[in-house]
Amino acid sequence: MRAHQQVLAQIEAKMLDGTWGLGERLPGERALAEQMGVSRPSVREAISVLEALGIVKMNVGSGPGAGTQIVDRPAVGLGMAVRMHIAAGTLPVADVVATRAQLESGAVRHAAALVADLSPAEGEDLGAVRAALRAMEAPGPLAVDEFLRLDESFHMGIVRLSGNQLTEAILTGLRSAIAMYIAQGAAQVPDWGETCSRLCREHRQIYEAVLAGDGSAAESLSHAHIWAFYAEAGLAGEREHP
Amino acid sequence: MRAHQQVLAQIEAKMLDGTWGLGERLPGERALAEQMGVSRPSVREAISVLEALGIVKMNVGSGPGAGTQIVDRPAVGLGMAVRMHIAAGTLPVADVVATRAQLESGAVRHAAALVADLSPAEGEDLGAVRAALRAMEAPGPLAVDEFLRLDESFHMGIVRLSGNQLTEAILTGLRSAIAMYIAQGAAQVPDWGETCSRLCREHRQIYEAVLAGDGSAAESLSHAHIWAFYAEAGLAGEREHP
DNA sequence: GTCGCGCTGTGGACAGGCCACTGCGCTAGG
DNA sequence: CCTAGCGCAGTGGCCTGTCCACAGCGCGAC
Numbered sequence: 117m118r119a120h121q122q123v124l125a126q127i128e129a130k131m132l133d134g135t136w137g138l139g140e141r142l143p144g145e146r147a148l149a150e151q152m153g154v155s156r157p158s159v160r161e162a163i164s165v166l167e168a169l170g171i172v173k174m175n176v177g178s179g180p181g182a183g184t185q186i187v188d189r190p191a192v193g194l195g196m197a198v199r200m201h202i203a204a205g206t207l208p209v210a211d212v213v214a215t216r217a218q219l220e221s222g223a224v225r226h227a228a229a230l231v232a233d234l235s236p237a238e239g240e241d242l243g244a245v246r247a248a249l250r251a252m253e254a255p256g257p258l259a260v261d262e263f264l265r266l267d268e269s270f271h272m273g274i275v276r277l278s279g280n281q282l283t284e285a286i287l288t289g290l291r292s293a294i295a296m297y298i299a300q301g302a303a304q305v306p307d308w309g310e311t312c313s314r315l316c317r318e319h320r321q322i323y324e325a326v327l328a329g330d331g332s333a334a335e336s337l338s339h340a341h342i343w344a345f346y347a348e349a350g351l352a353g354e355r356e357h358p
Numbered sequence: 359m360r361a362h363q364q365v366l367a368q369i370e371a372k373m374l375d376g377t378w379g380l381g382e383r384l385p386g387e388r389a390l391a392e393q394m395g396v397s398r399p400s401v402r403e404a405i406s407v408l409e410a411l412g413i414v415k416m417n418v419g420s421g422p423g424a425g426t427q428i429v430d431r432p433a434v435g436l437g438m439a440v441r442m443h444i445a446a447g448t449l450p451v452a453d454v455v456a457t458r459a460q461l462e463s464g465a466v467r468h469a470a471a472l473v474a475d476l477s478p479a480e481g482e483d484l485g486a487v488r489a490a491l492r493a494m495e496a497p498g499p500l501a502v503d504e505f506l507r508l509d510e511s512f513h514m515g516i517v518r519l520s521g522n523q524l525t526e527a528i529l530t531g532l533r534s535a536i537a538m539y540i541a542q543g544a545a546q547v548p549d550w551g552e553t554c555s556r557l558c559r560e561h562r563q564i565y566e567a568v569l570a571g572d573g574s575a576a577e578s579l580s581h582a583h584i585w586a587f588y589a590e591a592g593l594a595g596e597r598e599h600p
Numbered sequence: 601g602t603c604g605c606g607c608t609g610t611g612g613a614c615a616g617g618c619c620a621c622t623g624c625g626c627t628a629g630g
Numbered sequence: 631c632c633t634a635g636c637g638c639a640g641t642g643g644c645c646t647g648t649c650c651a652c653a654g655c656g657c658g659a660c
Contacts, residue, residue, distance in 0.1 A: 119644065120406055131445040138448055144610065155645045157399045160612085164362055164403040165410040169439045171446055176611045177653030183610060188448040190439065197411045197435035198524070203373040204413055206380055206430040211524040214468075215461070218525070222460035282440070282453040283460070286528065361613065386641065397614045402643085418642045419622030425641060603660080612651075620643080630633075 119154040123162035126152055131186070142172065142184040169193035190281065194289030202293060209297050210353030216290050217342045219283055220275060225335035227277035228326040238277055245273035249323055252316045257309050260302045264295075270319055274326060294351075301349025311348060315341070361396040365404035368394055373428070384414065384426040411435035432523065436531030444535060451539050452595030458532050459584045461525055462517060467577035469519035470568040480519055487515035491565055494558045499551045502544045506537075512561055516568060536593075543591025553590060557583070 117125070130136045142148065145163070149156045163184060166172045170192030174184050201207040234242060248269035252258065258266070268291060275284050291298075305311045318341040325334035346352040359367070372378045384390065387405070391398045405426060408414045412434030416426050443449040476484065490511035494500065500508070510533060517526050533540075547553045560583040567576035588594040 124410075128442060128445045131442075131447065134447075138446055146610090157402070157646095158644070160399070161403050161406040163611095165407050166442070168366075168407040168410070169435075169442055171442050174611065175653090176651070178609050179654040182653065186446055188443070188446060190443045190449060193411075193439035193442075194436060197432065197439065200370060200373075200408070200411055200413050200435075201430065201432045201527075203370045204380055204428060204430060205373065205376075207432060207523055207527075211522045214522050215524045215528065218464035219457070219460060222464075280453045280456050281449055282457045285443075285449075286457065360611095388641090399615095400613070405642095416642065417622090418620070420640050421623040424622065601660105603658105605656105605658085607656085608654090610652080610654105612649100614649080615647090616645105617647105618643100618645080621641080623638105623640095625636105625638085627636080628634090630631100 119158035120161035120165070123148070123152055123154060123159055124165060127162065127166065136186060138186050138188055140186055142186065144183060168196055190285035191288035191292070194286055195292040196289075198289055198293035208353065209294055209351055212290050212294050213342075213346045213351055214353070216287060217339055217346075219290075220271065220287055220342060221335045221339040223275045223278040223280060223283050223287070224322065224326065224338040225331040226280070227274050228329050228331040228334040230277065230279065231326055231329055234277070238279070241273050241276045245270055245277075245323065248273060249316075249319055252319060258312055260299065260308065263312055263315075264299060264302065267315070267319075270323075274322070277326070297351055298349065301346070301351050304350070305348055311345075315345060318344075361400035362403035362407070365390070365394055365396060365401055366407060369404065369408065378428060380428050380430055382428055384428065386425060410438055432527035433530035433534070436528055437534040438531075440531055440535035450595060451536055451593055454532050454536050455584075455588045455594055458529060459581055459588075461532075462513065462529055462584060463577045463581040465517045465520040465522065465525050465529070466564065466568065466580040467573040468522070469516050470571050470573040470576040472519065472521065473568055473571055476519075480521070483515050483518045487512055487519075487565065490515060491558075491561055494561060500554055502541065502550065505554055505557075506541060506544065509557070509561075512565075516564070519568070539593055540591065543588070543593050546592070547590055553587075557587060560586075 127136070127142070136142065142163075143151065145156050145159050149159045152159070163172060163174065167174055170189035171186065172184050173187045173189075175182050198207065198212065202209065202212070230238075231242075248266045252263065252266045252270070272284070272288060272291075275287055278284075302308070318337065322334055322337045322341060325337055343352060369378070369384075378384065384405075385393065387398050387401050391401045394401070405414060405416065409416055412431035413428065414426050415429045415431075417424050440449065440454065444451060444454070472480075473484075490508045494505065494508045494512070514526070514530060514533075517529055520526075544550070544553075560579065564576055564579045564583060567579055585594060
């Protein structure tokens, strides 16, 4: 096995057995290299991989917060991987769209089922959803990029309510991976003002369904909402469309 | 921006604009370093990240097949990311289970909708599914690891029929990430022989539903099948369970 | 008591070298 | 003329050594 892969395997093992936990600092690169019997560049390769995957964060300097810390940004790695594969040309954007629709509509259904008893943290998520919804419903037309920002708050807020961290991370990653395509697609919609207000109405309906605990309504509304937008933005494949 | 991230960005750009496509070879590390104005270790950091993400494959030697080639193994990166986050302790296995169930049941529904007209390549996938099914139904008890191997062929074969490469990659990645937990869970099932034959019957039902083009039946059967197994193996969270 | 400077530990990066591996082409032998 | 063997060149794999930028902390001067 190659040197940096050995380092990766050892770091994984140390995380698995609890030696290094979330938020803690890894030993310095020099120390790590000596411990694992490899050179510093090899350690750096391994840590670069971990950083790209969203496992660690590297900071220069000294004192608390410096060095390499174990963080938790699962969406970083997933988003990066998806974006790169789109760039490589083998992953159609339409597939990303279909996967998002499937995953998110399920998360919305689940969120509706859980909305009856929320923890305080989840209450905050719900508040963020409501805030995004109100900001979108404010009178006057919204710029595309402003709308997309609020749209993300709304959608991801509901997903967060479902409590599935992996689904949340994947959806965040997918969204970031195709953010460019979404922005392009939204920019070429014939009548943005009309589309925007329709999307807002649909958001309201989804929100109400979730709040009412009506999972299957929330699911189908969400499904239709996502597909309709992508179809209008020219990002949905023909074959995938249900 | 850091040196190796610049390299990543430039490589992504070159893939996006079609300069470097799938299957092609990147310039050598030394040449790449000179082109991009960075040192070779920085180039190696970037390429290591790409390799971990399943974008490229590095090979030593000379001639065709040597050097760094752009490949397409999306599942590699996704699986690695998920496995690492589980190791870091912030991603519950139950979340992986729930995400798998949601994604796969949707894929199965979609596969059923498409089964009427298959391309030759998809016909092969269907053949693989059938072969796995028959092997599982062979008389005599199957060892756990042998069953799991066939189980993977069966499930992933159907997913492949749905034609969504991202869903396929994510599911492959998830499966590899929790393979260890699945094996442990299966090993502690009270009566493996009984469980095994039940799983086989469920497989047969799913297969028949897909072949009949009955998407919603296939979906719900698949959903129940996945959850039942994980519950039995002690991997399903309480809260997620529908 | 407070301000400022330097020390120390951290990652960031580079240069240069050496090794292992692999395929191709040349050359010597049949 | 054909073939088997060897050497060469190009590739990644890895290491050593070095220097730089950055940030906090503590010591010392004021």
